[in-house]
Amino acid sequence: MAATVPLLQFVPAKTFQTKLRSNRLLRPTKQRGNFGLSMITCSSSNGRGPDSVDNEVKTVEQLIEEKRRAELSARISSGEFTVNKSGYPSKLRNGLSKLGVPREILDVLFNWVDTHQDHPKIPEAKGLMSAVQNEAFFIPLYELYLTYGGIFRLTFGPKSFLIVSEPAIAKHILRDNSKAYSKGILAEILEFVMGKGLIPADGEIWRLRRRAIVPALHLKYVAAMINLFGQATERLCQKLDAAASDGEDVEMESLFSRLTLDIIGKALFNYDFDSLTNDTGIVEAVYTVLREAEDRSVAPIPVWEIPIWKDISPQQKKVAKALKLINVTLDDLIAICKRMVDEEELQFHEEYVNEQDPSILHFLLASGDDVSSKQLRDDLMTMLIAGHETSAAVLTWTFYLLSQEPRVMSKLQEEVDSILGDRIPTIEDMKKLKYATRVINESLRLYPQPPVLIRRSLEDDRLGDYSIKRGEDIFICVWNLHRSPKLWDDADKFNPERWPLDGPNPNETNQNFSYLPFGGGPRKCVGDMFATYENVVALAMLVRRFNFQMAIGAPEVKMTTGATIHTTEGLKMTVTRRIKPPIVPTLEMPAFEVDTSVGVSKGDSLVGPKDSNQQTRQRKVEVCVWNVLSVLVLAMCVCFVVFIVRVAEDTSRLSNPPDRLKMEHAAGSGSGSGSGGYYYDIVVKLYFPKTYKSFARGRTDWPSSLPLYTCDLKVPLKNGSQSATSAFNTTKCMPVCQCD
Numbered sequence: 001m002a003a004t005v006p007l008l009q010f011v012p013a014k015t016f017q018t019k020l021r022s023n024r025l026l027r028p029t030k031q032r033g034n035f036g037l038s039m040i041t042c043s044s045s046n047g048r049g050p051d052s053v054d055n056e057v058k059t060v061e062q063l064i065e066e067k068r069r070a071e072l073s074a075r076i077s078s079g080e081f082t083v084n085k086s087g088y089p090s091k092l093r094n095g096l097s098k099l100g101v102p103r104e105i106l107d108v109l110f111n112w113v114d115t116h117q118d119h120p121k122i123p124e125a126k127g128l129m130s131a132v133q134n135e136a137f138f139i140p141l142y143e144l145y146l147t148y149g150g151i152f153r154l155t156f157g158p159k160s161f162l163i164v165s166e167p168a169i170a171k172h173i174l175r176d177n178s179k180a181y182s183k184g185i186l187a188e189i190l191e192f193v194m195g196k197g198l199i200p201a202d203g204e205i206w207r208l209r210r211r212a213i214v215p216a217l218h219l220k221y222v223a224a225m226i227n228l229f230g231q232a233t234e235r236l237c238q239k240l241d242a243a244a245s246d247g248e249d250v251e252m253e254s255l256f257s258r259l260t261l262d263i264i265g266k267a268l269f270n271y272d273f274d275s276l277t278n279d280t281g282i283v284e285a286v287y288t289v290l291r292e293a294e295d296r297s298v299a300p301i302p303v304w305e306i307p308i309w310k311d312i313s314p315q316q317k318k319v320a321k322a323l324k325l326i327n328v329t330l331d332d333l334i335a336i337c338k339r340m341v342d343e344e345e346l347q348f349h350e351e352y353v354n355e356q357d358p359s360i361l362h363f364l365l366a367s368g369d370d371v372s373s374k375q376l377r378d379d380l381m382t383m384l385i386a387g388h389e390t391s392a393a394v395l396t397w398t399f400y401l402l403s404q405e406p407r408v409m410s411k412l413q414e415e416v417d418s419i420l421g422d423r424i425p426t427i428e429d430m431k432k433l434k435y436a437t438r439v440i441n442e443s444l445r446l447y448p449q450p451p452v453l454i455r456r457s458l459e460d461d462r463l464g465d466y467s468i469k470r471g472e473d474i475f476i477c478v479w480n481l482h483r484s485p486k487l488w489d490d491a492d493k494f495n496p497e498r499w500p501l502d503g504p505n506p507n508e509t510n511q512n513f514s515y516l517p518f519g520g521g522p523r524k525c526v527g528d529m530f531a532t533y534e535n536v537v538a539l540a541m542l543v544r545r546f547n548f549q550m551a552i553g554a555p556e557v558k559m560t561t562g563a564t565i566h567t568t569e570g571l572k573m574t575v576t577r578r579i580k581p582p583i584v585p586t587l588e589m590p591a592f593e594v595d596t597s598v599g600v601s602k603g604d605s606l607v608g609p610k611d612s613n614q615q616t617r618q619r620k621v622e623v624c625v626w627n628v629l630s631v632l633v634l635a636m637c638v639c640f641v642v643f644i645v646r647v648a649e650d651t652s653r654l655s656n657p658p659d660r661l662k663m664e665h666a667a668g669s670g671s672g673s674g675s676g677g678y679y680y681d682i683v684v685k686l687y688f689p690k691t692y693k694s695f696a697r698g699r700t701d702w703p704s705s706l707p708l709y710t711c712d713l714k715v716p717l718k719n720g721s722q723s724a725t726s727a728f729n730t731t732k733c734m735p736v737c738q739c740d
C-alpha cells in the first residue's frame with residue numbers, strides 16, 4: 001500500500017533547497033574568482049590577501065544570516081506558527097465573559113476543564129508553506145525546535161507530526177519502548193521498491209529477517225570488504241588522475257554515488273556495476289528507481305497511487321521497466337550464486353566467507369535462505385539502497401567540509417601519509433586511521449544521513465511529560481539533535497577534535513542518544529561498521545593522492561533532501577595531484593596508554609578492546625622496526641649523496657676534456673683485426689673514473705699481458721688528440737688512456 005499521506009507532504013517537491021548559510025561552515029561556496037580558491041593543503045593570510053576578503057564575505061554572510069534568523073524568530077514569537085492552546089474552551093470562556101458571566105464562575109468551570117486534562121499539552125506549531133519554501137525541510141524544523149523545545153506538534157491542515165529533538169525521548173522511542181513504534185509512512189512510501197525488506201519491515205517479518213541478515217555482516221566479512229573498498233577507490237583515483245591531467249573540474253557527488261554503487265553491488269551480490277565507466281542498462285535502472293524513491297518521499301500528491309495514471313505516466317512506466325530489469329538481474333545473480341553454493345565443499349559456519357564470492361547473498365544462500373523468495377530480493381534491494389545513498393552522501397559532505405577547513409585537511413593528510421604510505425588500506429589500518437575516522441564521525445554529526453528518523457506509534461504512550469495517542473506520526477529530528485546548542489559546544493563547527501583520538505568511537509550509547517549517526521536500539525543500522533570502514537578507506541586513499549578545492553565558478557552548494565541530504569547542483573571541485581613530502585619515519589615513541597575502553601559492541605569496534613600487554617609488545621616491535629628502517633634510510637641517503645657528487649665530478653671532466661691523451665699501452669700497434677690479431681673496436685672505459693673505476697671487459701684474443709679497458713662511450717677530444725689513436729678506429733675505439 002502506498003502512502004495515503006506522503007512523507008513531508010506539506011512541502012512542495014523541489015522546494016527543499018536551502019543555502020548553506022546558517023554559519024561559517026554552512027555558508028554557500030561563493031563564486032569569488034580567485035579569492036574562492038583557498039587550497040585545502042595550506043592557507044596563509046597576508047594583509048588584504050584573499051583571506052581578509054574571505055573574512056569580509058563571511059561577515060556579510062553572518063549578518064545576513066543573523067537578520068534572517070531574527071526575522072524568523074520574530075514571526076515565531078508573534079504566534080504566526082502557534083496554534084492557540086486554549087482552543088475551543090478559551091473561545092467559549094471569552095464569549096461567556098463578554099456575555100457578562102462572572103469571572104469566579106468562569107474560573108471554577110474552566111479550572112475543572114483544565115484539571116481534567118491530566119497531562120500538559122504538547123506545544124504546537126502550525127505549518128506555513130511560506131515558512132518552509134526554499135528550505136530543506138529540516139531547517140525550519142531546527143528553527144521551530146529552538147522555540148518550542150525537544151518535542152512539539154507540527155500541524156499542516158488535517159495532518160500533524162510530532163517533532164522530537166530530545167535525546168531522552170529519542171532513546172525511549174528507538175530503544176526503551178521500540179516495540180510500540182513502526183516505520184509508518186516510510187514503509188508505505190518505500191513499499192514499491194523495498195517491499196518488506198529490512199528497513200520498512202515491522203513485527204515478525206522484521207525480527208526474522210534481522211536475525212538472518214545481521215550474521216552475514218560479521219567481522220571477517222567486513223575485513224574481506226576492505227580490499228574491495230580499496231580497489232573500487234583506486235578506480236576512482238584513476239578517473240581523478242585523468243581529470244587532473246586534463247585540468248578538468250569534476251562533480252564529486254555523482255562520482256561518490258558511482259563509487260558506492262560499485263562497492264555495494266560487489267559486497268551484496270558480487271555484481272560489478274562498473275558505474276564509474278558505464279552508465280547504461282542496469283546502472284540506469286538502479287538510478288531511475290532511486291530517484292523515484294526520493295521523488296515519492298517529497299511529492300505533494302501520491303500520483304503513483306492513481307490506477308490509470310500508473311499505466312499512462314511515462315515516468316511510472318519507466319520506473320516499472322527499471323524495476324523489472326533489476327528483478328531479472330537479481331534473479332540471475334541469485335541463480336548463479338545458488339549454483340556456486342551447491343558446488344562448494346565449504347561447510348557453513350558462523351564466520352563463513354567464500355573467498356571467490358564473499359558477498360552477503362552468498363552467505364545468505366549458504367545459510368539456507370530461500371532462493372525463490374521475494375523476501376530475499378526485497379532485502380537485497382533494501383540494502384542496495386541503504387548502503388549506497390547514505391555512504392555517497394557522507395563522502396560528498398565530508399569533502400565539502402574539508403574544502404572549507406584546510407587545517408583539518410592537512411592534519412588528515414599527515415595522518416594518512418604516515419600510516420598508509422602508498423599501500424591500499426588493510427583492516428589493521430582501520431584502527432590506526434583515527435583522525436580519518438573522527439573526520440567521518442564529525443561529518444556524520446553535521447550532515448546525518450538520513451536527517452530524520454520516521455516512526456508511528458502503535459499504541460498510546462508517554463513521551464517525556466506528554467501523553468500521545470496511537471497512530472501518531474513522529475519525526476526524530478537527528479539534524480536538531482546533532483546541532484543542538486544545548487548539547488554541543490560550537491555546534492555548527494566542523495571540529496573532528498571534539499572526539500578524542502584515544503576515546504571510544506562515538507555512538508548513540510556512549511553519547512546518550514544525542515548522537516545518532518546510525519540510529520539506535522534494535523533497529524540500528526546493520527551496516528554501521530561496513531559503512532564507516534568504507535568511508536575511511538575512500539577518504540584516506542583520495543586525500544593521499546589529491547588536493548581538492550571548490551572549482552572556480554562552481555554553483556553554490558545548497559541542500560536538498562530525499563532520503564539523504566543531497567546538494568542541489570552537485571559538488572564541483574578542482575582536483576590536483578599532491579606533491580607529497582618525503583615520508584620521514586618518526587622515531588617518536590608512541591605514548592603507552594592503557595586502553596580503558598572495554599567490550600565495545602559490534603558497531604563500535606573501530607577501536608576494539610585490546611589486551612594492553614600485547615599492545616605494548618606490539619608497539620615496542622613497531623618502534624624497533626622504525627629505528628632499523630630509519631638507519632637504513634639514512635645510510636641510503638648518504639650513499640646517494642656520495643654517488644651524486646661523484647657523477648658531478650665525472651660529468652665536469654667530460655665537459656672539459658684534456659688536450660692530450662697519454663697512451664698507457666702500446667695497443668695502438670694493432671690496426672684492425674688483421675694487425676697482430678688484436679681487435680681495436682674496443683673502447684676504454686675510464687670516463688667516469690670515480691664512479692666506474694676500471695671497468696674492464698676481457699677479450700679472448702687479447703694478450704693477457706696487455707690490459708684492456710672497454711666501454712661503449714667515446715671521449716670527446718680537443719686538439720687532434722685523435723691522432724694518438726689513429727691506429728684505432730677512433731670513431732668507435734679508444735686506447736687505454738688517462739685523462740690528465
Ligand code: HEM
Nearest residue numbers: 198199383386387390391449517518519523525526527531
Ligand atoms: C554511512 C552509511 C550509512 C548510514 C549513515 C546509515 C544510517 C542508517 C540509519 C540511521 C538507520 C536507522 C534507520 C531507522 O532507525 O529508521 C539505518 C538502518 C539500516 N541500514 Fe544503514 N546506514 C549506512 C550504511 C548502510 C549499509 C552499508 C548497509 C548495508 C550493508 C545498511 C543497511 C541498513 C539496514 C538494513 C537498516 C535497517 C535495519 C533495521 O531496521 O533493522 N546501511 N542505517
